[in-house]
Amino acid sequence: MEQQMTSANLPVSGISTDRKRKSAFQEFWRRFRKNKLAVAGLAVVVLYILMAIFADLFYSYDFITQNQISNAFAKPLTRAEVDDGNTTVQHLYILGADNFGRDILGRIIHGARVSMVIGFTTIAFACIVGSALGAIAGYYGGKIESVIMRGTDILLAIPNILFALAIVAALGPSFQNLLLAIGITSIPAFVRLMRASVLTVKNQEFVEAARALGARDFRIIVRHIMPNCMAPIIVQATLGIAQSILSATSLSFLGLGIQPPSPEWGNMLSDARSYISYAPHTLLFPGLAIMTVILAYNLIGDGLRDALDPKLKR
Amino acid sequence: MIRYIARRLLMIIPVLIGVTFIVFSLTYISPGDPARMILPQDATDADIAHMRHLMGLDESFLMQYVHFLFGFKSPSEDSSFSYKGLLALDLGRSYVSNRPVFKTILERFPNTALLSLFALVLSVLLSIPAGIISATHQYSPSDMVVSVLSLLGLSMPAFWLGMILIWIFSVKLRIFPSLANPNNLKSLVLPVITLATMNTAVQARMTRSSMLEIIRQDYIRTARAKGLDEKKVIRKHALNNALIPVVTVIGLQVGQLLVGAVLTETVFSYPGIGTIMVDAIQRKDTPQILASVVFVAIVFALVNLVVDIVYAFIDPRIKAQYEGMTKGK
Numbered sequence: 001m002e003q004q005m006t007s008a009n010l011p012v013s014g015i016s017t018d019r020k021r022k023s024a025f026q027e028f029w030r031r032f033r034k035n036k037l038a039v040a041g042l043a044v045v046v047l048y049i050l051m052a053i054f055a056d057l058f059y060s061y062d063f064i065t066q067n068q069i070s071n072a073f074a075k076p077l078t079r080a081e082v083d084d085g086n087t088t089v090q091h092l093y094i095l096g097a098d099n100f101g102r103d104i105l106g107r108i109i110h111g112a113r114v115s116m117v118i119g120f121t122t123i124a125f126a127c128i129v130g131s132a133l134g135a136i137a138g139y140y141g142g143k144i145e146s147v148i149m150r151g152t153d154i155l156l157a158i159p160n161i162l163f164a165l166a167i168v169a170a171l172g173p174s175f176q177n178l179l180l181a182i183g184i185t186s187i188p189a190f191v192r193l194m195r196a197s198v199l200t201v202k203n204q205e206f207v208e209a210a211r212a213l214g215a216r217d218f219r220i221i222v223r224h225i226m227p228n229c230m231a232p233i234i235v236q237a238t239l240g241i242a243q244s245i246l247s248a249t250s251l252s253f254l255g256l257g258i259q260p261p262s263p264e265w266g267n268m269l270s271d272a273r274s275y276i277s278y279a280p281h282t283l284l285f286p287g288l289a290i291m292t293v294i295l296a297y298n299l300i301g302d303g304l305r306d307a308l309d310p311k312l313k314r
Numbered sequence: 315m316i317r318y319i320a321r322r323l324l325m326i327i328p329v330l331i332g333v334t335f336i337v338f339s340l341t342y343i344s345p346g347d348p349a350r351m352i353l354p355q356d357a358t359d360a361d362i363a364h365m366r367h368l369m370g371l372d373e374s375f376l377m378q379y380v381h382f383l384f385g386f387k388s389p390s391e392d393s394s395f396s397y398k399g400l401l402a403l404d405l406g407r408s409y410v411s412n413r414p415v416f417k418t419i420l421e422r423f424p425n426t427a428l429l430s431l432f433a434l435v436l437s438v439l440l441s442i443p444a445g446i447i448s449a450t451h452q453y454s455p456s457d458m459v460v461s462v463l464s465l466l467g468l469s470m471p472a473f474w475l476g477m478i479l480i481w482i483f484s485v486k487l488r489i490f491p492s493l494a495n496p497n498n499l500k501s502l503v504l505p506v507i508t509l510a511t512m513n514t515a516v517q518a519r520m521t522r523s524s525m526l527e528i529i530r531q532d533y534i535r536t537a538r539a540k541g542l543d544e545k546k547v548i549r550k551h552a553l554n555n556a557l558i559p560v561v562t563v564i565g566l567q568v569g570q571l572l573v574g575a576v577l578t579e580t581v582f583s584y585p586g587i588g589t590i591m592v593d594a595i596q597r598k599d600t601p602q603i604l605a606s607v608v609f610v611a612i613v614f615a616l617v618n619l620v621v622d623i624v625y626a627f628i629d630p631r632i633k634a635q636y637e638g639m640t641k642g643k
Contacts, residue, residue, distance in 0.1 A: 150328060150332070151332075153328075153329055153332075154328070154329055154332030154333060154336065155336075157329045157332070157333050157611065157614065157615050157618070158333055158336065158337075158607075158611045158614070159569045159570065159572065159573040159610070159611070159614055160573070161573045161576070161577075162572075162573050162576070162607060162610055162611065162614075163336075165576070165591070165595070165607070166337055166340050166603070166607045167340060168595075169340075169344075169595040169603050169607075170340035170341055170343065170344035171340075171343070171344060171345070172344075172345065172346075242469070246471060249471055250471065250472075250473065250577055253471075253473050253577065253580075254576070254577070254580060254592055254595075255592075255596060256595060266471075269471075269473065269474055269477070272477070273477060273581070276477055276480055276481050276485060276492075277481070277485040280481050280485075283474075283477055283478070283481065284478075286474075287470075287471065287474035287477075287478065290471050290474065291466075291469050291470050291471070291474070292469075294468075294469040294470075294471075295465060295466070295468075295469035298465060298468055298469055299465070
């Protein structure tokens with residue numbers, strides 16, 4: 001619509017839609033900002049993302065995967081000599097060392113990279129595939145809809161982690177299979193949400209107007225229907241990332257996800273399990289890392305829901 | 315009502331077929347040849363081909379799926395390659411222990427069911443009152459406590475919580491043992507708390523938001539306006555309606571309990587179906603993995619079926635839909 005207007009030389013309406021869009025975002029941001037917890041969650045997530053991007057600036061990957069057996073289980077804030085290839089240097093273990101003498105803080109920071117990548121890629125995949133399927137099901141209805149929705153029911157009938165577990169067990173534990181497993185199990189929620197919203201939008205007048213103007217189905221779905229269905233999808237995506245990170249760490253904890261010596265929070269905890277009584281700090285910090293990031297995403301999700309859904313306004 | 319139940323029973327059939335088909339397909343595409351796994355290292359290609367024939371692995375995908383459901387009669391003398399199929403709860407023997415896979419599952423499943431049941435009861439007893447108090451006293455200190463605790467519970471990985479509990483209560487305070495088994499009730503305390511935490515958090519949040527929505531409805535205002543005292547309004551008018559979505563969530567949570575049990579059981583080395591699964595996966599014991607996953611998925615589907623039927627008794631709208639016979643679809 002907007003494009004057609006500009007092409008018809010109506011710059012005034014072009015500008016006004018532009019301003020309207022901006023203010024919609026500002027309105028959303030104004031409401032989101034009011035929720036202090038959600039803003040705190042956003043700050044934590046940004047911090048983790050920065051940590052993930054710049055992990056190598058803090059600790060080199062070689063260093064955090066290399067064993068320093070003599071420093072095994074170093075307590076937090078101890079200083080010890082580490083073998084840096086050919087020389088020995090003094091190193092401060094801020095959060096202590098694990099059973100191989102590897103720096104726990106360094107492994108948590110590099111682990112953030114793994115978790116963030118898993119969270120974003122799996123949910124991006126599930127969101128795109130799920131929304132597309134949901135939109136098709138909702139828009140066309142009929143046979144296509146029943147096929148898609150029955151498929152979704154079946155996927156939903158297998159509990160999330162169990163299904164991921166079965167996929168990883170069948171295909172073998174590896175990073176790609178973990179992504180695939182979690183990605184697939186995250187699809188159904190998006191299909192259902194998108195279909196439900198499309199059903200409420202598709203008979204509204206602006207859709208009929210677009211159809212009357214001769215827009216093709218694809219254009220109607222992508223340009224006119226989907227933008228009006230994004231609110232629940234955005235909320236689900238945020239909560240989905242939390243769920244996805246949790247599933248990934250759980251599978252890694254069971255030895256079915258990221259394999260050692262790669263730093264990943266779940267497999268750090270799996271190592272720590274054998275030393276609970278001896279070195280509780282190896283257990284405490286990776287778990288706190290998982291908890292804060294999941295909590296942050298949950299807070300953002302709650303905040304988004306309140307900000308995007310005028311019905312639930314407090 | 316009967317129509318609703320019948321419809322719901324019929325709906326479970328395609329779901330079960332779909333679930334078994336997916337799980338079977340996963341094993342089918344899984345790399346690693348089971349025939350090669352049973353045979354010694356130095357087996358020749360001819361030996362392997364022969365073994366594949368004896369195990370029915372040389373047949374088409376669909377035939378193998380039919381075998382999976384209805385049983386397979388091996389041409390071999392050795393009856394251990396034959397099985398009666400999923401419908402007869404017989405999917406052959408474990409590669410590791412050589413016991414019938416379902417025997418192990420049926421032996422251990424009651425342990426998982428016991429753990430899940432305790433966790434379910436605990437979570438319901440804690441979450442519903444907590445959610446109600448939280449909603450009826452919105453923004454009070456008790457609401458804040460419930461909200462914060464449920465957010466934390468929602469964000470804590472269960473396996474980590476389990477290990478932290480072990481560290482505090484087994485290592486430091488020496489109150490509860492760190493290994494759990496079904497014959498020692500005291501040893502079940504920590505795993506039950508571990509397993510119940512996530513559910514309690516989810517259900518408390520659900521009860522709170524559902525209750526908040528209901529107490530703003532007009533009919534609640536009417537009830538208050540006619541002078542009913544607040545307790546009666548909440549108990550008689552709000553609660554029944556607020557609990558409907560909560561029952562659904564609890565139903566879905568039962569499935570999550572079964573899955574959460576996999577992690578909890580691993581942490582506490584508890585002999586349930588979760589530890590069977592994890593052991594089987596680590597040892598690449600395909601029949602055992604397949605059977606356990608299918609079994610849990612079926613139990614999950616059946617639990618949801620029961621929940622849906624219970625739901626119909628609680629929610630008068632469903633009853634009305636089917637008894638009014640006015641529904642177009």
